[in-house]
Amino acid sequence: MKMALETADTLNEMGWWSCWARSFTPAQGVRALVSREFAEPIFNRALFLRPPRDADGTVDQVVTEFRRRGTKPSLFVKEGDDYADVRDAASRAGMRRTGRLVIMEEVGLEPRGGEGVEVRQASKSELTDWTRAYLRAFYDDEALLSQVSKSVAKARSSRANRLVLASRDGEAVGTMALHTERGCTGLYCLGTVPSARGAGVAGSMLVMAHEVASALRTKLVLQVFESDGVEQFYAERGYRRAYVEEILGWA
Secondary structure: OOOOHHHHHHHHHHHHHOOOOEEEEEEOOEEEEEOOOOOOHHHOEEEEOOOOOOHHHHHHHHHHHHHHOOOOOEEEEEOOHHHHHHHHHHHHOOOEEEEEEEEEEEOOOOOOOOOOEEEEEOOHHHHHHHHHHHHHHHOOOOOOHHHHHHHHHHHHOOOOEEEEEEEEOOEEEEEEEEEEEOOEEEEEEEEEOHHHOOOOHHHHHHHHHHHHHHHHOOEEEEEEEHHHOOHHHHHOOOEEEEEEEEEEEOO
């Protein structure tokens, strides 16, 4: 029996981000990530594999386990009636919605790449280039170079991962990561350095993602924060919204 997309995607996310943060199980049916190196909610969160029977007890247990590790969690909770009790329990615990994560699935349209953009799987000798391009694309500085380098090296050590590097005129200008397991290929860390945006770098990497997922016969999924305003970009390149998670935390 095929695993439901929501469950497969959640476990895929855990597989990829566990290279960046420590994973643990704070309660039955819940998976979690926690990090001392990275403060963003994506690295310090709990994800639900299924609706709990006792929502208040589960939320309390999750919060307790995170506090034992010296931090507070964000809860990533699927929208819909099935998880209404979890959202209500989080509200009673003092949590509020701080954002929404949109999970998108490729539905078959092949994206088009940019002219003069070379895309390849990064070799071991190119890990520093990948890391620096990632930091420039997402942070516009290299303050986290040491921390990210460790995560990238760990990611490359797993056969489930592909680190993809895009270059233009000999310069590293874009990054992407693909994590494949449980019949699902997750697309992560797709970014372009500021100086190369608008040149089709991301589109070129999406071509490679499409080719990899097609060859493996897996679903291709990605996640975007609704507040980033990039959902339309992916919709125009063959992706559709599969489901949405509310991000609950303390503002």
